Amino acid sequence: MENRINQLFKEKQNNILSVYFTAGYPKLQDTEEVIIELEKSGADLIEIGIPFSDPVADGPTIQKSSDKALKNGMSMKLLFGQLKDIRQKVKLPLVLMGYFNNVLQYGVEEFCRKANEIGIDGIILPDLPLEVYEHEYRTYFEQNNLRNIFLITPQTHDERIRKIDELSNGFIYMVSSSSTTGAKSSVTQHQEAYFKRIQEMNLKNPRLIGFGISNNTTFVNSCRYSNGAIVGSAFIKALSNEGSISQNVKKFVDFIRLPEEN
């Protein structure tokens, strides 16, 4: 079945920019506008964060945006409502990212059905283990044409990476260094060795590098070893700046895409 994630990687192999933001942030009703503006500004893929009260894989920036979104009143039901007509407005691949408990309470099967209905292409649930996905939920994802995106880290063994590659059919999310989101990254030698190691594994799935990508330098460096990069915390910070969403989004995407002047 056709899936916008697969389509994207077929058409474009380099410098893919995927942007994460928290749904319902900065204001409850901003979700749709942020998505539309990201597409206009030249992002390639959008990850819509489902806020959770206890996001253990996230650093302070996304913790705060999640808290704010929840205080604003965001919920799974509301999010699906906000995204109901999104496919009349944007064409980019859309991925939902969140924590497993929110999905479990909504009902995994119903969640997948609903996501497909509104035109979501992929799901990232960092705390849903590979084995549980494989044995309990894989069919729901597949029936609904959803790509489940797995994370790998510098500590993930080759054998497990092979297994993840086999189970994946969208892209692989390479965590740049073992850390929570938003940790500073400058692409160290240690990381380069890891990036190269994975590059040389010749995986069947494309790879995007995320965590700590915050400017043009880190973006370009990541793109040298993969199909592109994912930006989250740095974008959330940009959204909190003064100015309209459209200005902030445009400025941010340019800031990541274009070399710094000097």
Next chain:
Amino acid sequence: MSYHVDQNGYYGRFGGAFIPEMMYPNVDELRNRYLEIIESEEFRKEYTDLLRDYVGRPSPLYFSNRLSQQYGAQIYLKREDLNHTGSHKINNTVGQILLAKRLGKHRIIAETGAGQHGVATATVCSREGLQCIVYMGALDVSRQAPNVEKMKMLGAEVRPVYSGNQTLKDATNEAIRDWINHPEDTHYIIGSVVGPHPYPDMVARFQAIISQEMRQQLKEKTGFELPNAVIACVGGGSNAAGAFYHFLDDKAVKLIAVEAAGKGIDTGESAATTALGKTGVLHGSKSLLMQTEDGQIIEPYSISAGLDYPGIGPMHANLYETGRAQFMSVTDEETLEAAYNLTEKEGIIPALESAHALAALEKLKFTSGEVVVVNISGRGDKDMETYLKHFHAKQ
């Protein structure tokens, strides 16, 4: 039916390891090695020797004449309050530090609520000369001040956590984040039977010494093989897991788990998970959890920092669901009464957590010959401020 963990890390439908990939290598290493390590003769000897000579085990099983008269049963108190550092928590930290050493880890992190687990972790780190960082909710830092000072004197760094309600759940989040950010050199000493597999089983095994001794001591004192009931409080559930462990398969023994009702189950200020929770995933395992319909965790409340947690360990969720254990809850008020009662009748000031187990005696019916063991999981030194406030308010 087995009440122990199965091969896949589950207790019935609860348990598992719901962790982000960043934690996988560490948790996987533990899962692969914990049994081999802790069952080795060399480990067992070092662990047992330390429990005896350093912790002061066996802890006494004390017959309480006056509670027995008051409640009309034969009431015994298992004196975990007499352990070094003042609670059962040290049984687990002694075990885990020996394990961490064998895994080659030299940086130790822990979460703490009441501060008892933090102190017990700082203590064993001091003895082994290992770096120790303890995460503690900022609210708990202020309500358990003496333990904060102890941890510092023991050489640990206490990091206050300002997210959420600034209590145990938030401290646990932050400890997990620390572990994710330090994948190579760090061992996370979880303080209760919570977390991803193998933690619940591992911590239960380290606490199982409590019921192992209970059985033996009871036999020596009464000639009975088994008590009629064992009562313990449940935050995450480690002291209860230890007190129940060697009775799990003896159906004749009633297992009674006491949760913190806070100001009352229906007040919105409570930590009574089995009464208020449903199945969910937090801190790496599937268990019962206080949460909204949308799956956001509800901030718990209890007067006792050690029970102020929105979940229970997966082993307890299964004991609850299968009916093997009876779960009940008592309020802050009932807890304070029970603490004062024990102090007055026996000259023992219990920890607020343990006083929950004692408060259950008021609500249970016994026949006169029945043998009941109450686990006194810790002593009340850390809670003096709360006790005094209550005492003055009553005068």
